[in-house]
Amino acid sequence: MREEIAAARARGPVPDFAAFLAEVRRKVEHLRQSRLRPLINATGVLIHTNFGRAPLANEALAAISTIGSQYSNLEFDLEQGERGHRGTYVEEALAALCSAQAATVVNNCAAALVLIVSHFTRKRRQVLISRGELVQIGGGFRIPEILEVSGAELREVGTTNRTSAEDYRRAISREVALILKVHRSNFVTDGFVSSASARELAPLAKRHHVLFVEDLGAGALWDTASVPGLTHEPTPAESLRNGADLVTFSGDKLMGGPQAGLIAGRKKLVASLKHDPLFRALRCDKLLLSALEATVELYLNGAARARIPVIAMAQTPIEVLRSRAEALKLQLSGLPLRVEVGTGASRMGGGGLPGCCIESATLELVPADVPLLEFSRRLLNGNPPVVGLISRKRLVLDLRTVFPEQDDAVAAALRAALQS
Numbered sequence: 546m547r548e549e550i551a552a553a554r555a556r557g558p559v560p561d562f563a564a565f566l567a568e569v570r571r572k573v574e575h576l577r578q579s580r581l582r583p584l585i586n587a588t589g590v591l592i593h594t595n596f597g598r599a600p601l602a603n604e605a606l607a608a609i610s611t612i613g614s615q616y617s618n619l620e621f622d623l624e625q626g627e628r629g630h631r632g633t634y635v636e637e638a639l640a641a642l643c644s645a646q647a648a649t650v651v652n653n654c655a656a657a658l659v660l661i662v663s664h665f666t667r668k669r670r671q672v673l674i675s676r677g678e679l680v681q682i683g684g685g686f687r688i689p690e691i692l693e694v695s696g697a698e699l700r701e702v703g704t705t706n707r708t709s710a711e712d713y714r715r716a717i718s719r720e721v722a723l724i725l726k727v728h729r730s731n732f733v734t735d736g737f738v739s740s741a742s743a744r745e746l747a748p749l750a751k752r753h754h755v756l757f758v759e760d761l762g763a764g765a766l767w768d769t770a771s772v773p774g775l776t777h778e779p780t781p782a783e784s785l786r787n788g789a790d791l792v793t794f795s796g797d798k799l800m801g802g803p804q805a806g807l808i809a810g811r812k813k814l815v816a817s818l819k820h821d822p823l824f825r826a827l828r829c830d831k832l833l834l835s836a837l838e839a840t841v842e843l844y845l846n847g848a849a850r851a852r853i854p855v856i857a858m859a860q861t862p863i864e865v866l867r868s869r870a871e872a873l874k875l876q877l878s879g880l881p882l883r884v885e886v887g888t889g890a891s892r893m894g895g896g897g898l899p900g901c902c903i904e905s906a907t908l909e910l911v912p913a914d915v916p917l918l919e920f921s922r923r924l925l926n927g928n929p930p931v932v933g934l935i936s937r938k939r940l941v942l943d944l945r946t947v948f949p950e951q952d953d954a955v956a957a958a959l960r961a962a963l964q965s
């Protein structure tokens with residue numbers, strides 16, 4: 546902005562000052578809009594990567610506020626009165642939660658992978674991975690690229706659609722440091738497909754003295770299959786029980802906590818990772834640790850299902866959503882807007898379970914006097930912005946991802962969008 550004003554000055558007198566001023570105002574406003582602010586997610590995608598993934602539980606927020614606003618024992622041992630270790634408690638709690646010997650945390654799951662691959666490929670350099678698992682996860686995160694920056698040599702086995710344990714076995718040599726299995730968290734394959742299971746790969750790795758690491762990505766810590774419409778998502782505990790030496794997953798996907806990369810598994814391996822200088826570079830700050838600690842405690846206390854927003858939202862009974870939709874419809878009657886209550890299909894999103902849908906209730910909207918695209922654009926520019934989906938010439942708002950206390954704000958936003 547400053548540069549543009551300076552350039553305008555250098556050009557001499559501004560011919561149309563009002564237009565120039567309007568343009569500067571428009572740009573300032575545009576910049577202001579890009580500040581972080583809350584929005585109402587009516588897309589039905591519970592863990593939306595563009596919308597900050599998992600909203601945090603109140604307990605996690607309270608912990609951030611308490612720990613963030615004061616001094617804390619982050620690296621201080623109160624019993625000994627001397628320097629202590631960061632994350633001791635959360636590591637113990639996480640290990641318990643994953644039925645693992647040990648656990649630790651870094652900034653995100655990508656960092657966990659970089660750390661593990663880089664740390665364990667310094668002598669032997671190769672990582673075995675199935676061609677069916679050389680995947681891209683969200684923007685700018687590709688497994689092959691992650692392996693490359695970690696200094697590892699990628700050894701692809703099998704084919705895109707089929708990889709057997711025998712494919713891995715044939716590729717094992719003295720150069721191989723680890724077998725990496727990446728969970729397909731954001732896509733499904735169908736047809737003539739097969740892959741080697743963790744149960745087959747673990748003994749193979751053990752026999753040849755190579756590590757077996759499983760990247761679960763979403764890594765649910767609750768039974769996703771208990772929600773009608775969802776299937777079972779592998780848990781870190783299962784992965785370890787199946788023989789993985791280490792397992793990695795994100796804190797802000799199905800777990801429903803803050804952004805974090807969780808690592809669980811064998812004690813010796815976790816301890817070794819923590820001594821790597823990279824670990825220091827990827828370590829978590831106190832705010833993340835406090836939120837993670839509070840989230841992990843909700844699981845350990847059995848309160849996760851009720852208190853963690855993404856789990857609670859996934860479980861909201863369809864009848865509850867329907868009656869909210871009917872109430873909203875009533876609230877909107879008399880406006881130049883056709884409102885119908887429809888049936889939607891919410892998805893867990895970036896968090897996993899790609900093929901699954903949870904039945905939901907929607908508002909299907911057709912404004913009488915405003916073009917649909919313009920209506921949708923006004924909602925995006927509203928305060929708070931409301932994001933829905935346009936489908937079959939209607940604007941569809943899925944109520945599963947709208948917090949009940951936001952219903953009035955949705956009604957107000959719709960009213961405003963019809964007027965402006």
Ligand SMILES: *Cc1c(COP(=O)(O)O)cnc(C)c1O
Nearest residue numbers: 653654655682730761762763795
């Ligand atoms: C999401 C995901 C990652 C990356 O996790 P971040 O926490 O976003 O860094 C890695 N692997 C898999 C399988 C994932 O699904």
